[in-house]
Amino acid sequence: MTETLVASQTKEAIIGFERPFCVIGERINPTGRKKLAAEMEAGDFSTVEADAIAQAAAGAHILDVNAGVTAVDPNETEPPLMRKTLDIVQAATDLPLCIDSSVPAALAAGLEVAKGRPLVNSVTGEEDRLEVILPLVAKYNVPVVAISNDETGISEDPDVRFEVAKKIVQRAADFGIKSHDIVVDPLVMPIGAMGTAGQQVFRLCRRLREELKVNTTCGASNISFGMPNRRVLTGHFLAMAASHGMTSAIMNPLHDEDMHAIFAANVLNGTDVSCRAWTKKFREAPKAAVEGVPLSEQDERRLARENRRRRRG
């Protein structure tokens, strides 16, 4: 029963085989959000702050924090911006954080200021990454996301990706990092470009859980890149992946489709004990209210009835 502990100064989030699916909020990431990138570069963190608060309110368990505002000279610009962004987010919420960068110096800078036990995102199977990032992870005794690609790129063969993940786990062990502190990202391809992308992930989730006994995560919305009705497709992908053993995802907690999928997956995978979370969420929020439409009289009566019933115990 593998468990990965991620923590802020005051709050824990556990990614685990027998735990409810762990929602890692993806919003604080200027990659592909030009307006946010411009704001952050100009020292305006109002959107970062608002996104932190909104994602926490929507039920995220961990917040991903990325400060990659520019491809120009990131080694210079990203470390101080990561520090600043983490300070802002830590002041805005008490959620555990995930320090997300492809720039090792930004990960190091983040680890200096992040309180508690942040998740480092990420290391790959590339030799230069392993040599730089694993010592950092070991030094701070934190968990790390391991992406299953290496120098040869991303293999289209899921069994090759499994072997890359296995290599990372073995190399991490050399640095004293336990496998329960490694969260493997099996890499999600766009289904529009590769028709087997879904089945690959499902198979990898099962193998990673049964053979390597590690937790898993992914960038969930990759699956629906370029497709119409992306949210519904991403939502179902999340529930299906969870049923094959995926234990967390970097996703958008502000999308109802994603969150409903997670709530349903927890019920159906038996990690929402006695369906308590589901019942609480949907008994208290009739459909109309969930969708932001004013309550009908019927909903109000139903809500009142539910509340009376609950008070009576």
Place this chain on the structure above:
Amino acid sequence: MTETLVASQTKEAIIGFERPFCVIGERINPTGRKKLAAEMEAGDFSTVEADAIAQAAAGAHILDVNAGVTAVDPNETEPPLMRKTLDIVQAATDLPLCIDSSVPAALAAGLEVAKGRPLVNSVTGEEDRLEVILPLVAKYNVPVVAISNDETGISEDPDVRFEVAKKIVQRAADFGIKSHDIVVDPLVMPIGAMGTAGQQVFRLCRRLREELKVNTTCGASNISFGMPNRRVLTGHFLAMAASHGMTSAIMNPLHDEDMHAIFAANVLNGTDVSCRAWTKKFREAPKAAVEGVPLSEQDERRLARENRRRRRG
């Protein structure tokens, strides 16, 4: 690559491992629909006809037809009513049908009038059922739904339910019925009453596919019985079950949640080749139109743009 052929006089539906998930419309069933039962008893088949047409339009591949209007003397009343109901449905649509009854005489009556190759729903592992229904199935050379319970009831142990399914397949072989003509229903329990109900079905779907090599079906909405927000839960259950190998379900094609789940599952399981069905459904029907709201100007412009693009190829 197991395939079960179901057919009307003019149309085929194939339930199969490498096929898109087969949607069996559940609506023509007076059990639990008092008004429909009263209408059918009074010889009014207008709702039956309307339900047949609506389900076909919504994308059902097969229509389930049940004529169980009363628990009183069903051996007398149900066979003629099954005949009549099948006549009505066969006149209203050209879809293949599923003759659904717990009364063997009603199944026999249905087989006399159903054209093509209907699916018989169902036989169980109970000795008296096997002895009466398997010869009927063999005589008409039709496929049959096998429900995995026997004289001892429904086991809570999925491995016992697997053994019951295996026994039915073996007994059917004695009558010359091939395993590809048996569609096993592993039995779906309400998740609110049994927290492991989802995981049981997922495990059974995998075993039934890998070990017995049979197609599978279920009464999908059972899973959400008694729960709030049933449709979203049932939809995610369908997609998750499909990803573990379930190949059909008796479900409500008029519920968008169910149908969107099936479309998503087909994309993610690789049975919607090149995502054609998904793209056609959602590119042609902007969200507002799907939900029955008139198109906005923006939607209309988008639709026109899409159509131009498609014409250009």
